[in-house]
Amino acid sequence: MSKKIQEFNEYRSKMNEKILATDNKVIKRIFNLDTNAFKEGHLPVKTKELLGLVASAVLRCDDCIQYHLESAMESGVSKEEMMETMSIANLVGGTIVIPHLRKALEYWELLEEEKQ
Amino acid sequence: MSKKIQEFNEYRSKMNEKILATDNKVIKRIFNLDTNAFKEGHLPVKTKELLGLVASAVLRCDDCIQYHLESAMESGVSKEEMMETMSIANLVGGTIVIPHLRKALEYWELLEEEKQ
Amino acid sequence: MSKKIQEFNEYRSKMNEKILATDNKVIKRIFNLDTNAFKEGHLPVKTKELLGLVASAVLRCDDCIQYHLESAMESGVSKEEMMETMSIANLVGGTIVIPHLRKALEYWELLEEEKQ
Amino acid sequence: MSKKIQEFNEYRSKMNEKILATDNKVIKRIFNLDTNAFKEGHLPVKTKELLGLVASAVLRCDDCIQYHLESAMESGVSKEEMMETMSIANLVGGTIVIPHLRKALEYWELLEEEKQ
Amino acid sequence: MSKKIQEFNEYRSKMNEKILATDNKVIKRIFNLDTNAFKEGHLPVKTKELLGLVASAVLRCDDCIQYHLESAMESGVSKEEMMETMSIANLVGGTIVIPHLRKALEYWELLEEEKQ
């Protein structure tokens, strides 16, 4: 597995555990909601993942983008669909989103290599 | 037609014309891109409208939300799908998005009344 | 009661009811969390209200500011404490927060008049 | 004088006085800095006003935009220069800046009428 | 001392000196205000540090969060109070604040180790 993806996931898991161990109820429920909100509902999982991706991109949160890139790929999103989603982020959110697009494409390619 | 929708659309049209009349090429091209980016591509129009809606919502732009609510409804988005999209905006963008959710639902209901 | 406060509260109540009536579970839980998060915990209610106020101010959400001004006053926050909280918002968040400070002070004075 | 400009300036003056009357030192100094920062320095006043305008525009603060439009016009900025500045704001900050561009151009035209 | 804390503080000190050496008066005064605003006033230092922390968190500035975590700990803030403050940041600012919560907790633990 790509070292970058592995480190990202391990750090996230480790810290999420520590966060949940502090036993703050509001944070626990937000984490819980984060899982539920992206489950199949009136909208399919794939669309929801694209919504999560574009929201993360215009808010310029690299970690959130990487998280949604992984689940987007798992839900069957193609590279073209991912780029189209990011193009809307760049248009609506402006050129300040471009550095995040660079990192997003780099991460997507790592995810693709891993799948092979 | 609802007075609120009419005023919003008339103001937008009037000012867009004035903006384009200033003949600033960069702005003209951004306006042009804004039309093209939401056309059918690898993703269907409906999905793109939801992407535009969630991006507008987390960036908390009421005018942008209203614009995408109109085109979302035209592209066949249901109230449940709209609310699901807004729920992701509220989760990812936080409770500061709630005031925009109130206005969004109010505007959606005006659009629904108009359709009847 | 001040017309402005009354209208703000009535609109918020009316739309909140409509939002909850759409029966979107994620949104319902976010609304629920919003109530719980500001209850007495390790920090007293008053401190939490000031935290909610400063967060709303730097994120420049007038409706959120007004909401927290009301509950801050109810929890015993003085005008000087409110202004000190807003001064931190203006320093950390910059002069773009000033227009929201104007509205905040205006709303605070309406709330004070009402109390008399 | 245009009613809109007058109301905007009167409200700002009235509330600024009330803010300064609360005697919060941090806020007083921020207000003071706000005046000093836009005075002639290594950069001419006109350039500084354009910097203030573009910063206000990408941060999407209508009141701040109107304030800088007034002083920009006073410092000799032309409509073309204002639009070029706003075009950079729209490119860097994205299409969510467009609603603020509409209001900016509307306000600029009111300021122009007043000058005649 | 933790290498991470040391590097962070050394870099900040070194660059702050260079910034002040450029002799820009506006920046000097902002730095000065930053010190004064968090001193005891109508609100105690501890509350002000929590205000600084939550503002930094919703604005998603890791360096600012680390700075306020250090002074919050010095002013007697407990881990539970810090987490409660961060929970409000996550609720008001949304799940995009979560990556900053991970880093905040990691930094807090480093600060705790150092104290022993």
Added chain:
Amino acid sequence: MSKKIQEFNEYRSKMNEKILATDNKVIKRIFNLDTNAFKEGHLPVKTKELLGLVASAVLRCDDCIQYHLESAMESGVSKEEMMETMSIANLVGGTIVIPHLRKALEYWELLEEEKQ
């Protein structure tokens, strides 16, 4: 050449090529606009670079700041003018811009060393 500048430019070039190779028309046009918007127009290149710098600074995009620092220096901007621009960013955008000011000054000094 400074390793940091070189790595930044190489990464940007490499990823920009990959982005353009995905052949997404909206993104291509945004990249194209980004070049055109900063060319001489009613405003000189130097002023436009300062506008790009202050917009990037208040939106807190380090990569965008570095990009504009390079082109600002090329267009003849002095260190004092750069600092004055950044001081407006710090005032309008608040102290959360300070960490970006530190990195900006560090990068500017690397660019200066390289020029010698």
